[in-house]
Amino acid sequence: MTYPHPPTRCTKDLAKPVTDEDIANAAQWYEANQGRIASALPVTVGGTTYTERWQQRFDRETLPQWRAGKLSPTLTRASVYAALRRLYRGMEKQS
Numbered sequence: 001m002t003y004p005h006p007p008t009r010c011t012k013d014l015a016k017p018v019t020d021e022d023i024a025n026a027a028q029w030y031e032a033n034q035g036r037i038a039s040a041l042p043v044t045v046g047g048t049t050y051t052e053r054w055q056q057r058f059d060r061e062t063l064p065q066w067r068a069g070k071l072s073p074t075l076t077r078a079s080v081y082a083a084l085r086r087l088y089r090g091m092e093k094q095s
C-alpha cells in the first residue's frame with residue numbers, strides 16, 4: 001500500500017531550513033491520513049516506535065500546542081515535522 005506523504009518530503013533539501021509551511025503541510029498530511037496511520041500502528045523506524053498511545057498524545061497535546069503557538073520553533077521541528085517525516089518513512093517501509 002502506498003501512502004500519500006507530507007508534500008515537502010519528496011523534494012525537501014534537508015540542508016535548507018524547515019519552514020512554517022513545511023510544518024503546516026506535514027500536519028495537514030497527518031490529519032488527512034489519521035485513519036490510515038491508526039491502522040498501520042505500531043510503526044518502528046530509526047529506533048522510534050509509533051504506537052496508538054503516541055497518536056493519542058500527538059492529537060491531544062502536540063497538535064493543539066503547536067496550533068496555539070506554544071511550542072518553540074526547535075520543538076515544533078522535532079515533535080511535528082521530523083516526527084511525521086519519520087512516521088511516513090516507517091509506513092512506507094511497511095507497505
